[in-house]
Amino acid sequence: MLGMGDGSPLRLSLDRGDLWDTRLVPEVLDKGFTYRNLIELVREGDQEQISRRYSDFFSEYPNPTKLPAGRIEMQGPAAESMTCRLHLREARAEVKWQAGESSYRLETFLHAENGLGYIRLERGEEQELRPTEWVYLVAANHDGEDWLERAKAKVMSAVQEGYDSAFPGHSAWWERYWQRSELTLSEFEMEKQWYLTNYLFGSCSRKGAPPLPLQGVWTADEGKLPPWKGDYHHDLNTELSCWHYLKANHLEEGEAYLDFLWNLRPAARDFAQSYYESAGINLPSVMTMDGKPLGGWPMYSLSPTNQIWLCQAFDHYWLYIGDREFLADKAYVYFTETANCLLDLLRQGEDGKLRLPISSSPEVHDDSLHTPNRLCLMTVIPSFWSSVSAQGICC
8 A cells, every 4th residue: 555645635546456457458359469470570670560460569558467356445635744664574555744733644554465555534623542443454356256245354353443443453464574584784774665565565465366467556656557567577577576585584485486487387388288388287478367478579578488487486485394195296206397398499519509589689770770689699507407307306
Protein backbone atom coordinates (compact mmCIF):
# COMPACT_ATOMS: atom_id res chain seq x y z
CA MET A 1 0.00 0.00 0.00
CA LEU A 2 1.30 3.44 -0.99
CA GLY A 3 0.23 6.72 0.56
CA MET A 4 -0.04 9.95 -1.44
CA GLY A 5 -1.65 13.35 -1.03
CA ASP A 6 -1.79 16.11 1.53
CA GLY A 7 -5.03 15.23 3.29
CA SER A 8 -7.18 16.88 0.65
CA PRO A 9 -7.38 14.07 -0.20
CA LEU A 10 -5.10 11.48 1.38
CA ARG A 11 -4.86 8.52 -1.01
CA LEU A 12 -3.92 4.95 -0.14
CA SER A 13 -3.03 2.93 -3.26
CA LEU A 14 -3.97 -0.74 -3.06
CA ASP A 15 -2.51 -3.67 -4.91
CA ARG A 16 -2.41 -7.44 -5.10
CA GLY A 17 0.16 -9.58 -6.90
CA ASP A 18 -2.19 -11.79 -8.88
CA LEU A 19 -4.33 -9.10 -10.53
CA TRP A 20 -3.57 -9.40 -14.23
CA ASP A 21 -5.03 -8.86 -17.67
CA THR A 22 -3.50 -11.89 -19.41
CA ARG A 23 -5.11 -11.49 -22.86
CA LEU A 24 -2.48 -12.10 -25.52
CA VAL A 25 -2.03 -9.91 -28.60
CA PRO A 26 -2.50 -11.17 -32.21
CA GLU A 27 1.24 -11.05 -32.97
CA VAL A 28 2.00 -13.58 -30.22
CA LEU A 29 -0.84 -15.84 -31.31
CA ASP A 30 0.34 -15.77 -34.94
CA LYS A 31 1.93 -18.99 -36.17
CA GLY A 32 4.87 -16.97 -37.49
CA PHE A 33 5.88 -15.97 -33.95
CA THR A 34 8.79 -18.42 -33.77
CA TYR A 35 12.51 -18.51 -33.05
CA ARG A 36 13.14 -19.96 -36.49
CA ASN A 37 11.61 -16.91 -38.18
CA LEU A 38 13.59 -14.56 -35.93
CA ILE A 39 16.81 -16.28 -37.00
CA GLU A 40 15.93 -15.77 -40.66
CA LEU A 41 15.09 -12.10 -40.16
CA VAL A 42 18.38 -11.51 -38.34
CA ARG A 43 20.32 -13.15 -41.17
CA GLU A 44 18.43 -11.03 -43.70
CA GLY A 45 19.11 -7.90 -41.66
CA ASP A 46 15.42 -6.98 -41.66
CA GLN A 47 15.20 -4.74 -38.62
CA GLU A 48 11.73 -3.44 -39.53
CA GLN A 49 10.17 -6.90 -39.56
CA ILE A 50 11.99 -7.96 -36.39
CA SER A 51 10.53 -4.97 -34.57
CA ARG A 52 7.05 -5.45 -36.02
CA ARG A 53 6.79 -9.15 -35.30
CA TYR A 54 8.58 -9.40 -31.96
CA SER A 55 8.86 -6.01 -30.26
CA ASP A 56 6.57 -3.14 -31.25
CA PHE A 57 3.34 -4.66 -29.96
CA PHE A 58 4.67 -4.49 -26.40
CA SER A 59 4.02 -0.74 -26.43
CA GLU A 60 1.16 -0.71 -28.94
CA TYR A 61 -1.25 -2.77 -26.83
CA PRO A 62 -2.23 -2.20 -23.20
CA ASN A 63 -2.41 -5.93 -22.56
CA PRO A 64 -1.18 -8.25 -21.17
CA THR A 65 -0.34 -6.32 -18.03
CA LYS A 66 -0.29 -6.29 -14.26
CA LEU A 67 -3.28 -4.33 -12.95
CA PRO A 68 -3.45 -1.97 -9.97
CA ALA A 69 -6.25 -2.72 -7.54
CA GLY A 70 -7.44 0.85 -6.96
CA ARG A 71 -7.26 3.27 -4.07
CA ILE A 72 -8.89 4.52 -0.90
CA GLU A 73 -9.35 8.28 -0.76
CA MET A 74 -9.96 10.21 2.46
CA GLN A 75 -11.21 13.75 2.05
CA GLY A 76 -10.21 16.40 4.54
CA PRO A 77 -8.48 19.76 4.90
CA ALA A 78 -5.10 20.21 3.22
CA ALA A 79 -2.11 19.74 5.49
CA GLU A 80 0.04 22.69 6.45
CA SER A 81 2.72 20.31 7.68
CA MET A 82 3.00 16.53 7.42
CA THR A 83 5.37 13.76 8.54
CA CYS A 84 5.30 10.16 7.32
CA ARG A 85 7.04 7.20 8.86
CA LEU A 86 7.31 3.50 8.09
CA HIS A 87 7.95 1.31 11.13
CA LEU A 88 9.88 -1.56 9.54
CA ARG A 89 9.96 -3.97 12.45
CA GLU A 90 6.19 -4.07 12.77
CA ALA A 91 5.32 -3.20 9.14
CA ARG A 92 3.14 -0.27 10.11
CA ALA A 93 2.81 3.12 8.43
CA GLU A 94 2.13 6.33 10.35
CA VAL A 95 1.19 9.76 9.02
CA LYS A 96 0.82 12.90 11.12
CA TRP A 97 -0.32 16.28 9.83
CA GLN A 98 -1.55 19.63 10.95
CA ALA A 99 -4.44 21.44 9.24
CA GLY A 100 -5.42 24.73 10.83
CA GLU A 101 -6.08 24.24 14.51
CA SER A 102 -6.58 20.48 14.11
CA SER A 103 -3.96 17.72 14.23
CA TYR A 104 -4.41 14.31 12.67
CA ARG A 105 -2.71 10.95 13.01
CA LEU A 106 -3.31 7.99 10.68
CA GLU A 107 -1.79 4.57 11.15
CA THR A 108 -2.32 1.56 8.95
CA PHE A 109 -1.02 -1.95 8.33
CA LEU A 110 -1.75 -4.82 6.01
CA HIS A 111 -2.10 -7.89 8.20
CA ALA A 112 0.74 -10.36 7.68
CA GLU A 113 -1.51 -13.42 7.90
CA ASN A 114 -5.16 -12.71 7.09
CA GLY A 115 -4.67 -10.31 4.15
CA LEU A 116 -6.89 -7.60 5.60
CA GLY A 117 -5.92 -3.95 5.69
CA TYR A 118 -6.54 -1.87 8.83
CA ILE A 119 -6.69 1.91 9.06
CA ARG A 120 -7.15 4.09 12.12
CA LEU A 121 -7.54 7.87 11.95
CA GLU A 122 -7.35 10.00 15.10
CA ARG A 123 -8.18 13.69 15.30
CA GLY A 124 -6.80 15.63 18.20
CA GLU A 125 -9.17 18.24 19.56
CA GLU A 126 -8.85 19.80 23.01
CA GLN A 127 -6.39 17.11 24.07
CA GLU A 128 -8.82 14.32 23.16
CA LEU A 129 -8.37 11.79 20.34
CA ARG A 130 -11.43 10.61 18.47
CA PRO A 131 -10.52 7.51 16.42
CA THR A 132 -12.28 6.19 13.35
CA GLU A 133 -11.39 2.75 12.01
CA TRP A 134 -11.75 1.03 8.65
CA VAL A 135 -10.99 -2.47 7.40
CA TYR A 136 -10.56 -3.38 3.73
CA LEU A 137 -9.78 -6.44 1.63
CA VAL A 138 -8.70 -6.67 -2.02
CA ALA A 139 -10.74 -9.60 -3.33
CA ALA A 140 -11.01 -11.09 -6.81
CA ASN A 141 -13.21 -13.60 -8.59
CA HIS A 142 -10.41 -16.16 -8.75
CA ASP A 143 -10.54 -16.43 -4.96
CA GLY A 144 -13.12 -19.18 -5.41
CA GLU A 145 -16.83 -19.65 -5.29
CA ASP A 146 -18.88 -16.96 -3.49
CA TRP A 147 -15.72 -14.83 -3.34
CA LEU A 148 -17.50 -11.51 -2.88
CA GLU A 149 -19.83 -12.68 -0.12
CA ARG A 150 -17.00 -14.34 1.76
CA ALA A 151 -14.85 -11.21 1.42
CA LYS A 152 -17.63 -9.02 2.83
CA ALA A 153 -18.17 -11.39 5.74
CA LYS A 154 -14.45 -11.43 6.49
CA VAL A 155 -14.29 -7.64 6.54
CA MET A 156 -17.38 -7.31 8.74
CA SER A 157 -15.98 -9.77 11.26
CA ALA A 158 -12.68 -7.89 11.35
CA VAL A 159 -14.48 -4.58 11.92
CA GLN A 160 -16.16 -6.04 14.98
CA GLU A 161 -12.82 -7.21 16.40
CA GLY A 162 -11.12 -3.88 15.73
CA TYR A 163 -7.64 -2.53 15.03
CA ASP A 164 -6.17 -3.21 18.46
CA SER A 165 -7.26 -6.86 18.43
CA ALA A 166 -5.74 -7.51 15.00
CA PHE A 167 -2.39 -5.79 15.43
CA PRO A 168 -0.71 -8.20 17.92
CA GLY A 169 -1.00 -11.15 15.52
CA HIS A 170 0.41 -9.07 12.68
CA SER A 171 3.25 -7.75 14.82
CA ALA A 172 4.09 -11.26 16.09
CA TRP A 173 4.48 -12.57 12.52
CA TRP A 174 6.96 -9.83 11.70
CA GLU A 175 8.83 -10.38 14.94
CA ARG A 176 9.36 -14.03 13.99
CA TYR A 177 10.41 -12.92 10.51
CA TRP A 178 13.09 -10.53 11.81
CA GLN A 179 14.42 -13.08 14.29
CA ARG A 180 15.58 -15.34 11.47
CA SER A 181 18.57 -13.15 10.60
CA GLU A 182 20.26 -9.89 11.42
CA LEU A 183 23.07 -7.80 10.02
CA THR A 184 25.37 -5.15 11.47
CA LEU A 185 27.55 -3.06 9.16
CA SER A 186 29.84 -0.09 9.67
CA GLU A 187 28.11 1.61 6.75
CA PHE A 188 24.70 2.57 8.11
CA GLU A 189 23.09 3.17 4.71
CA MET A 190 24.08 -0.31 3.53
CA GLU A 191 22.72 -1.88 6.70
CA LYS A 192 19.51 0.13 6.33
CA GLN A 193 19.17 -1.06 2.74
CA TRP A 194 19.49 -4.69 3.82
CA TYR A 195 16.64 -4.35 6.30
CA LEU A 196 14.51 -2.41 3.84
CA THR A 197 15.07 -5.05 1.17
CA ASN A 198 14.02 -7.82 3.54
CA TYR A 199 10.96 -5.81 4.56
CA LEU A 200 9.92 -5.51 0.91
CA PHE A 201 10.57 -9.22 0.40
CA GLY A 202 8.51 -10.20 3.46
CA SER A 203 5.71 -7.94 2.26
CA CYS A 204 5.19 -9.56 -1.11
CA SER A 205 6.68 -13.05 -1.27
CA ARG A 206 4.61 -15.66 0.50
CA LYS A 207 4.23 -19.39 0.18
CA GLY A 208 1.13 -20.17 -1.87
CA ALA A 209 1.14 -16.83 -3.71
CA PRO A 210 2.93 -15.67 -6.86
CA PRO A 211 6.35 -14.09 -6.25
CA LEU A 212 7.01 -10.39 -6.71
CA PRO A 213 7.03 -9.23 -10.33
CA LEU A 214 8.99 -6.25 -11.65
CA GLN A 215 7.33 -3.65 -9.40
CA GLY A 216 6.31 -5.99 -6.63
CA VAL A 217 2.92 -5.06 -5.21
CA TRP A 218 3.63 -1.33 -5.28
CA THR A 219 1.99 -0.51 -8.59
CA ALA A 220 1.17 3.20 -8.86
CA ASP A 221 -2.53 3.89 -9.42
CA GLU A 222 -2.06 7.07 -11.46
CA GLY A 223 -4.37 6.01 -14.27
CA LYS A 224 -1.53 4.47 -16.27
CA LEU A 225 -0.09 1.02 -16.80
CA PRO A 226 2.74 0.07 -14.45
CA PRO A 227 6.26 0.51 -15.87
CA TRP A 228 7.06 -2.35 -18.26
CA LYS A 229 3.52 -3.53 -17.48
CA GLY A 230 4.71 -4.85 -14.12
CA ASP A 231 5.75 -8.10 -15.79
CA TYR A 232 8.08 -10.91 -14.80
CA HIS A 233 11.55 -10.17 -16.23
CA HIS A 234 13.81 -13.24 -16.08
CA ASP A 235 16.95 -11.44 -17.26
CA LEU A 236 18.13 -11.19 -13.64
CA ASN A 237 15.26 -9.01 -12.36
CA THR A 238 13.20 -11.78 -10.77
CA GLU A 239 16.30 -13.76 -9.88
CA LEU A 240 18.05 -11.01 -7.96
CA SER A 241 14.81 -9.97 -6.27
CA CYS A 242 14.58 -13.41 -4.67
CA TRP A 243 18.00 -15.02 -4.41
CA HIS A 244 19.04 -13.33 -1.19
CA TYR A 245 16.41 -15.28 0.78
CA LEU A 246 18.80 -18.13 1.53
CA LYS A 247 21.42 -16.06 3.34
CA ALA A 248 18.66 -14.04 5.00
CA ASN A 249 17.13 -17.32 6.26
CA HIS A 250 13.69 -16.64 4.82
CA LEU A 251 13.26 -20.05 3.23
CA GLU A 252 9.50 -20.26 3.21
CA GLU A 253 9.12 -16.88 1.55
CA GLY A 254 11.80 -17.78 -1.01
CA GLU A 255 10.13 -21.07 -1.84
CA ALA A 256 7.29 -19.09 -3.40
CA TYR A 257 9.62 -18.35 -6.34
CA LEU A 258 10.58 -22.00 -6.81
CA ASP A 259 6.95 -23.14 -6.52
CA PHE A 260 5.99 -20.53 -9.12
CA LEU A 261 8.57 -21.77 -11.62
CA TRP A 262 7.77 -25.42 -10.96
CA ASN A 263 4.03 -24.93 -11.40
CA LEU A 264 4.62 -23.09 -14.69
CA ARG A 265 6.25 -26.11 -16.32
CA PRO A 266 3.17 -26.78 -18.50
CA ALA A 267 3.31 -23.19 -19.79
CA ALA A 268 7.09 -23.49 -20.26
CA ARG A 269 6.55 -26.68 -22.24
CA ASP A 270 3.93 -25.02 -24.43
CA PHE A 271 6.23 -22.07 -25.13
CA ALA A 272 9.19 -24.30 -25.96
CA GLN A 273 7.01 -26.17 -28.44
CA SER A 274 5.27 -23.17 -30.04
CA TYR A 275 8.10 -20.62 -30.15
CA TYR A 276 11.31 -22.68 -30.18
CA GLU A 277 9.67 -25.66 -31.88
CA SER A 278 11.57 -27.89 -29.50
CA ALA A 279 11.03 -30.33 -26.68
CA GLY A 280 11.54 -29.60 -23.01
CA ILE A 281 10.71 -26.36 -21.19
CA ASN A 282 11.59 -22.70 -21.64
CA LEU A 283 9.78 -19.68 -20.21
CA PRO A 284 9.60 -16.32 -21.97
CA SER A 285 12.14 -13.95 -20.46
CA VAL A 286 9.45 -11.24 -20.31
CA MET A 287 6.22 -12.90 -19.34
CA THR A 288 2.79 -12.71 -17.75
CA MET A 289 1.89 -14.27 -14.43
CA ASP A 290 0.75 -17.40 -16.27
CA GLY A 291 3.96 -17.80 -18.29
CA LYS A 292 2.93 -16.25 -21.61
CA PRO A 293 5.15 -13.88 -23.67
CA LEU A 294 4.62 -10.12 -23.64
CA GLY A 295 7.15 -9.41 -26.40
CA GLY A 296 9.74 -6.63 -26.36
CA TRP A 297 13.31 -6.44 -27.60
CA PRO A 298 13.88 -10.08 -28.55
CA MET A 299 17.54 -10.27 -27.55
CA TYR A 300 16.36 -10.40 -23.94
CA SER A 301 12.56 -10.79 -23.94
CA LEU A 302 12.84 -14.00 -25.96
CA SER A 303 16.25 -15.20 -24.88
CA PRO A 304 16.47 -19.01 -24.62
CA THR A 305 19.42 -18.89 -22.22
CA ASN A 306 17.65 -16.94 -19.48
CA GLN A 307 16.00 -20.25 -18.67
CA ILE A 308 19.38 -21.35 -17.32
CA TRP A 309 19.25 -18.53 -14.77
CA LEU A 310 15.94 -19.99 -13.61
CA CYS A 311 17.59 -23.38 -13.25
CA GLN A 312 20.16 -21.78 -10.99
CA ALA A 313 17.40 -20.90 -8.53
CA PHE A 314 16.80 -24.64 -8.04
CA ASP A 315 20.54 -25.26 -7.80
CA HIS A 316 21.02 -22.60 -5.11
CA TYR A 317 18.20 -24.05 -3.04
CA TRP A 318 19.50 -27.61 -3.29
CA LEU A 319 23.06 -26.63 -2.40
CA TYR A 320 21.81 -24.70 0.62
CA ILE A 321 19.38 -27.19 2.14
CA GLY A 322 20.94 -30.46 0.89
CA ASP A 323 17.57 -32.16 0.43
CA ARG A 324 18.19 -35.11 -1.91
CA GLU A 325 14.46 -35.62 -2.44
CA PHE A 326 14.22 -32.06 -3.78
CA LEU A 327 17.29 -32.71 -5.94
CA ALA A 328 15.86 -35.87 -7.47
CA ASP A 329 12.21 -34.90 -7.81
CA LYS A 330 12.46 -31.24 -8.77
CA ALA A 331 15.93 -29.80 -9.46
CA TYR A 332 17.07 -32.69 -11.66
CA VAL A 333 13.75 -32.75 -13.50
CA TYR A 334 13.79 -28.99 -14.12
CA PHE A 335 17.41 -29.10 -15.31
CA THR A 336 16.79 -32.03 -17.63
CA GLU A 337 13.67 -30.55 -19.19
CA THR A 338 15.51 -27.25 -19.75
CA ALA A 339 18.42 -29.11 -21.35
CA ASN A 340 16.03 -30.89 -23.71
CA CYS A 341 14.98 -27.52 -25.11
CA LEU A 342 18.38 -25.84 -25.32
CA LEU A 343 20.14 -28.83 -26.81
CA ASP A 344 17.58 -28.75 -29.63
CA LEU A 345 18.68 -25.19 -30.43
CA LEU A 346 22.45 -25.69 -30.38
CA ARG A 347 24.42 -26.30 -33.55
CA GLN A 348 27.94 -27.70 -33.78
CA GLY A 349 30.50 -25.35 -35.33
CA GLU A 350 33.58 -26.24 -37.33
CA ASP A 351 35.62 -26.11 -34.13
CA GLY A 352 33.38 -28.74 -32.53
CA LYS A 353 31.83 -26.32 -30.07
CA LEU A 354 28.08 -26.02 -29.66
CA ARG A 355 26.62 -22.65 -30.61
CA LEU A 356 23.29 -20.90 -30.72
CA PRO A 357 22.24 -19.82 -34.22
CA ILE A 358 21.89 -16.20 -32.99
CA SER A 359 23.21 -14.69 -29.82
CA SER A 360 21.26 -14.23 -26.64
CA SER A 361 22.50 -10.87 -25.41
CA PRO A 362 21.43 -8.13 -23.01
CA GLU A 363 20.40 -4.60 -23.97
CA VAL A 364 23.46 -3.49 -25.92
CA HIS A 365 22.79 -0.79 -28.56
CA ASP A 366 19.10 -1.15 -27.78
CA ASP A 367 16.95 -3.10 -30.24
CA SER A 368 19.04 -2.80 -33.37
CA LEU A 369 21.13 -4.89 -35.72
CA HIS A 370 24.10 -2.74 -34.74
CA THR A 371 24.29 -4.81 -31.60
CA PRO A 372 27.45 -6.88 -32.18
CA ASN A 373 26.20 -9.81 -30.18
CA ARG A 374 23.02 -9.97 -32.23
CA LEU A 375 24.98 -10.80 -35.37
CA CYS A 376 27.57 -13.21 -34.08
CA LEU A 377 27.32 -16.73 -32.76
CA MET A 378 27.61 -17.34 -29.05
CA THR A 379 29.72 -20.27 -27.96
CA VAL A 380 28.10 -22.56 -25.41
CA ILE A 381 30.42 -24.93 -23.60
CA PRO A 382 28.47 -28.10 -22.74
CA SER A 383 30.06 -28.45 -19.29
CA PHE A 384 26.86 -27.14 -17.71
CA TRP A 385 24.91 -30.09 -19.03
CA SER A 386 27.54 -32.57 -17.90
CA SER A 387 27.23 -31.06 -14.43
CA VAL A 388 23.52 -31.84 -14.51
CA SER A 389 24.38 -35.53 -14.59
CA ALA A 390 27.24 -35.12 -12.14
CA GLN A 391 25.00 -33.43 -9.58
CA GLY A 392 21.89 -35.39 -10.40
CA ILE A 393 20.43 -38.63 -9.14
CA CYS A 394 23.61 -40.59 -9.80
CA CYS A 395 25.82 -38.51 -7.48
